[in-house]
Amino acid sequence: MLGLGLLLLAACKEVPGPRYVTSGADARNGKTLIEETGCGACHEIPGIAWPRGRLGPSLAGFDDIGLIAGALPNTPENLAHFVRNAPAAKPGSTMPPMPVTDAEARDIAAYLYSLNDGGEDK
Amino acid sequence: MKLSMPEAVWGWPPPVLDPAGPYAEDVTLLAWVLVGMALVVTAIVVAALWAAIKGPPWIKDKLGGERAVWIGGIAFPGVVLTALLIWGLTLTASLTQPITGQEMRVRVTGEMWWFRVQYLDEAGEVVIDDANELHLPVGVPVVVELRSADVIHSFWVPHLSGKKDMVPGRTNLLRIEASEAGRFGGVCAEYCGGPHALMGFIAVAHEQADWQTWLAARLARQQPDITLPQSRTTPLPAVYTDVDLPRDSALRGGADWDATQGRALFMASGCSACHRVAGTEANGLAGPDLTHIGSRLSLGAGILPNHRGTLVGWIGDSQSIKPGNRMPTYDRLSGDQLNQIAAWLEQQK
Numbered sequence: 079m080l081g082l083g084l085l086l087l088a089a090c091k092e093v094p095g096p097r098y099v100t101s102g103a104d105a106r107n108g109k110t111l112i113e114e115t116g117c118g119a120c121h122e123i124p125g126i127a128w129p130r131g132r133l134g135p136s137l138a139g140f141d142d143i144g145l146i147a148g149a150l151p152n153t154p155e156n157l158a159h160f161v162r163n164a165p166a167a168k169p170g171s172t173m174p175p176m177p178v179t180d181a182e183a184r185d186i187a188a189y190l191y192s193l194n195d196g197g198e199d200k
Numbered sequence: 201m202k203l204s205m206p207e208a209v210w211g212w213p214p215p216v217l218d219p220a221g222p223y224a225e226d227v228t229l230l231a232w233v234l235v236g237m238a239l240v241v242t243a244i245v246v247a248a249l250w251a252a253i254k255g256p257p258w259i260k261d262k263l264g265g266e267r268a269v270w271i272g273g274i275a276f277p278g279v280v281l282t283a284l285l286i287w288g289l290t291l292t293a294s295l296t297q298p299i300t301g302q303e304m305r306v307r308v309t310g311e312m313w314w315f316r317v318q319y320l321d322e323a324g325e326v327v328i329d330d331a332n333e334l335h336l337p338v339g340v341p342v343v344v345e346l347r348s349a350d351v352i353h354s355f356w357v358p359h360l361s362g363k364k365d366m367v368p369g370r371t372n373l374l375r376i377e378a379s380e381a382g383r384f385g386g387v388c389a390e391y392c393g394g395p396h397a398l399m400g401f402i403a404v405a406h407e408q409a410d411w412q413t414w415l416a417a418r419l420a421r422q423q424p425d426i427t428l429p430q431s432r433t434t435p436l437p438a439v440y441t442d443v444d445l446p447r448d449s450a451l452r453g454g455a456d457w458d459a460t461q462g463r464a465l466f467m468a469s470g471c472s473a474c475h476r477v478a479g480t481e482a483n484g485l486a487g488p489d490l491t492h493i494g495s496r497l498s499l500g501a502g503i504l505p506n507h508r509g510t511l512v513g514w515i516g517d518s519q520s521i522k523p524g525n526r527m528p529t530y531d532r533l534s535g536d537q538l539n540q541i542a543a544w545l546e547q548q549k
Contacts, residue, residue: 114505172536
């Protein structure tokens with residue numbers, strides 16, 4: 079009974095917003111960039127129908143992830159840096175540098191943070 | 201950095217209505233005139249129907265008369281359709297013009313699920329082997345010899361020509377020409393199994409000077425002295441056992457992965473059994489020729505942009521990108537090894 083009550087209370091809780099509000103970055107442009115760059119060749123990414131590569135980790139639920147690539151403090155700057163030049167951000171990374179600019183990497187980071195998909199694979 | 205296979209199918213204006221060469225222009229013009237004529241006839245029929253139901257009695261009388269049937273039912277379509285037929289056949293005569301033998305020739309063979317592209321000299325000998333990309337000079341008609349290695353495929357660059365089937369055991373000829381420099385997406389337009397929808401290519405039209413440079417570079421790369429012994433005398437790395445290679449800290453600071461190591465891995469991991477790289481011992485013919493992979497615009501037959509990331513992704517797990525394609529996954533290689541192979545392949549221009 080108590081459990082049910084808590085469950086009902088929990089259901090009243092407002093849905094949490096995206097973890098980070100990345101000011102000055104354009105999440106929609108980030109999605110376009112993800113499609114054009116072909117990030118899906120290695121990653122499953124919510125909102126990207128194809129490709130859904132499995133060589134690298136799925137990026138579903140990225141808004142709820144702990145450390146970036148299991149190593150870096152989770153900040154928008156670190157994510158943008160990792161997206162653009164992973165080997166420099168995290169020595170030993172398989173992910174090679176990506177052909178995007180700093181600003182584009184920030185847009186891509188904004189898209190990944192904007193997913194807010196609760197980890198569901200959509 | 202635009203994906204070119206989607207561009208072949210959609211995009212605005214639709215590529216099929218946006219011709220970039222004389223043969224495609226004829227087809228597009230014919231299509232527009234036919235659509236226009238259909239609209240005119242539909243309008244006349246609808247107007248006549250409306251008049252026959254709602255119009256004044258004298259119009260109803262006229263429409264119901266025998267004369268209306270002779271004029272509207274026989275004379276009008278007879279004249280209009282005959283005129284359209286004659287005009288259409290005249291307009292598109294160039295499409296079926298006999299081949300003179302003086303044209304530039306390229307042989308394109310449909311394979312499950314990619315395009316083998318071979319440039320031929322006057323004698324019909326293959327001088328350049330390539331894949332998934334068709335380069336042609338602007339303003340010159342090119343005869344494409346269409347073949348198939350397995351099932352029926354169809355060759356279609358909407359900007360440059362109509363489509364034509366690639367039928368096993370036959371050679372179909374298709375004339376294409378580009379009137380402006382640019383990149384045009386192409387697709388297989390006949391269902392050919394599994395990843396048919398991911399079978400594309402890119403046609404690249406070069407201005408004349410640019411074309412000569414391109415041709416010279418490709419020809420030079422195709423016929424180098426083959427240096428066989430070199431990599432046979434150096435010990436090959438243990439591909440499947442030494443997964444955790446010592447990590448070179450220098451390359452993390454911005455330096456690249458070791459391409460020499462990548463070359464050895466390419467030869468030792470079985471890549472060379474299916475792929476050819478001119479000037480090396482890699483001479484496999486089952487898969488796309490990789491002699492010019494470093495300068496190719498796309499990967500996986502027109503479906504991915506070509507850069508280090510997509511190349512590593514494709515080599516490592518192409519099955520998750522293009523399920524059913526004939527290249528196995530190479531997830532037994534480490535991330536470093538995949539990057540080394542990619543680093544070497546990028547040098548093959």
